[in-house]
Amino acid sequence: MKSKNVTLQDVARHAGVSRATASRIVRGEGYASDEARQKVLAAMEELGYIYDRNAANLRSRQSGTVGFILSDIDNPVYGESLVGISQKLDEYGYTLILGTTFNSVAKQDAILAKMLEYRVDGLLMVAVPGSDGKMYEKFSRRNIPIVYLREPPNERANYVGVDNRYGAKMATEHLLRLGRRRIAYVGGLPDLTPWKLRRQGYADALREHGLEPDEQWIVCGEATRVGGISAFESLVDQAGLPDAVLCFNDMVAFGVLHAIREKGLVPGKDIAVVGFDNVREAAISYPRLTTVSMSYKTTSILAAQLLHERIIGVDTEPKQIILKPELVIRESCSAKQDNRYS
Amino acid sequence: MKSKNVTLQDVARHAGVSRATASRIVRGEGYASDEARQKVLAAMEELGYIYDRNAANLRSRQSGTVGFILSDIDNPVYGESLVGISQKLDEYGYTLILGTTFNSVAKQDAILAKMLEYRVDGLLMVAVPGSDGKMYEKFSRRNIPIVYLREPPNERANYVGVDNRYGAKMATEHLLRLGRRRIAYVGGLPDLTPWKLRRQGYADALREHGLEPDEQWIVCGEATRVGGISAFESLVDQAGLPDAVLCFNDMVAFGVLHAIREKGLVPGKDIAVVGFDNVREAAISYPRLTTVSMSYKTTSILAAQLLHERIIGVDTEPKQIILKPELVIRESCSAKQDNRYS
DNA sequence: CTGAAAGCGCTAACAA
C-alpha cells in the first residue's frame, strides 16, 4: 500500500494552477502572483511534495553539481581542501559529487566518465599524473570547466596552487640566516614537479648566499615518514652530518626528526629541520616543526571560486593562481651554536 | 557550431537496432546477441556517446547515489571515515554525494532535503544532535535507509559505532595496572553520549579495583587542545595533581600533555596520559600518545556495507554494530615510580 | 532475443 509519488502536476492541480506556474514558484523564478505562490506553497506542504532534480536536470540540461576528484583522501592535506570546497560550493548552491582515484589512472578515467554521465557543471581535481588526457578532452569539448589543484596535465588549464620554488627558497634562507651552512634537501620523488620546484628554490637561496648546491646533499625517497628516516640515513652515510635539513614535506620531516634523535642528536639544535605543508601534526610534533605553510583551505576556496566563474562563463581563458606560502616558525630550527661542529 | 547531443537513439540508429536493445547493451542487462552488442559498442565509441544518468534515473526511479552527511569535515576522524566509505561505495557502484553541516541543524535539514531531491538510495550520516527528526521521518516514509555513524537520533536506527564504555574501562585498567591511583577524567562535554559512556567505563574500572570514583577528578570542557589545557588546570586547582589522566579524546590529551609540561612535570612519567581516538597526531606527539583506537575506517566500511544491505533490502530490521576498540600503548603512560608522590 | 509504444517529472517556449 505504497502511496503514489507526488509530482508537480499534483501540486499544481491541488493549488488550482498550471504545472508551469507551479514550476516557476517552486524554483522561485519568473513571475508569479502572491496568491498563486501561497496556494502552491501550501499545496506542496500539504502533499509532502519533493522536487525531483533528476527530472529537472534532464529537462533543463544542467545539473547543479560539481565533481571533486582526489587522488588520496588519506592525506590530511586533501581533507583540508575538502573543507574549503565543501563550504564554498555550498555557498554557490552546487552539490558535491566526490570521487577518489587512489592514485590509479584507470580509476580516475572511470570516475571522470561517471562525472560526465552525471553531467556535472564543472570539475575540481587533484589529477593523478600519467593520464593520456583523453578524458580531459571530453570535458573541454563539452565546455565543462576543470580546475586543477595539483600540477595540471597541460599548459592551457585552470590551476590553483602554491609557489613551491618561493617556499623552498624562503625556508632555506631561514636556515642560512640561523647560521646553518651544511643544508640538505631530503625526501620526495624527483619526477614530481613540486620536488623540482622546491629544489630550485633551495638552490636559489644557497647561490644567493654564495654557496654552490652540492648533489651530495640531495637525497630522494618516498614522501613519507619512513621515507624520511631512510633518506636521512643514506644522507649521513654518503655525505656526513648536515647541520640543517630542508624536507620535501612534513611527513618526511617527522621521519628526519626521528632519525636525528636515533643518532643521539637533538633535532632543532644540532640539526635544524624544516618541513613543507604545515599539516596538523606539525604543531604537535616534538620539537614542533618549522614548516612552509600552504593553506590548502585557501587554495581550495580559490579553486571553487574560479570554477564557479568558469561555469557561469565570466571568462574562459585558462587562469593560474599561484599563492605565496608562508614560513611558520616553530622549534625545529634554532640558531647554530658554535660548538664542536664549528 | 555546437554539435547536437548524442543520444541513445542516435546510437541505436547508427547500429541499426532499436533504442530498447541499445539500452540493454549499454547497461549490460538483459539479453542481447553478440552481433548487436558489437555494433552498439562500436556506434557508441564512434559517436562519442555519453550515457545520461539523469534521464536513466528519472525513468528507472533509482539514482545509484548515496549521500554522506558529516558535521565537521575538519576533524581528522571524518577524513578517515571518508576513506573507507569512498572505497566501499565505489566497490558497490554507488556515487557519493557529500554534504557538510558544519554542526548546524538548519544546514543539516537543508542538506537532507537536497538529498531527497536527488533521490539518493541511502544515507550515511554523522548526525548533528538536536534535530527535530522531521527530515529523518521523510526518509523512512520513503524507505530510504539511513546508517548513522554517531549516536542515532532514536532507538530504531541503523548505527555503526564503537563501544565507548569498554574503551574507557580498558584504558583506565591500564592506568591502574601501572600503579596509578589518582586518575582523572578530563575534557569533553557531558551532554554527549560518548562522554557519558566513557565516564561509565572509567567508573567501572575504578570500582572493580575497589576505588570509588570521585567527582573532584572529573572535569569537563571543550573537546579540543585548548579545552584540554584549561580543564587540566582547573583539575589541579580543585583537586591537586593527579598521577594519571584519562582524556575524553586525543585532542584533549595533547592539551593535557602540554599543560603538564608547563607545570615542570614530565608527561608519561609523573603523570600518565591516555587519549581516545588514535588520531594521526597521536603517533607523532611527544611523548607519543597511548590511546584508545577506534579505526574509523573500519566503522565506516561496515557502515557502507550495512547501508548497501538495507538498500538492496536484505533485511529491514534496524541493526546496531558496536565495535570493540583497542588500546594502543605508546609512551605517554609508564609505571608509577615510587617517588615523592608515593 | 528484439522492437514499438508509453511514459518518468520536469521545464522551455510560446501564446493567451
Place this chain on the structure above:
DNA sequence: TTGTTAGCGCTTTCAG
C-alpha cells in the same frame, strides 16, 4: 501573469 504544448533521454512493459 498564466496556461498550453512539446519534449529532455532514458527504461519499461509487452507483444512479436
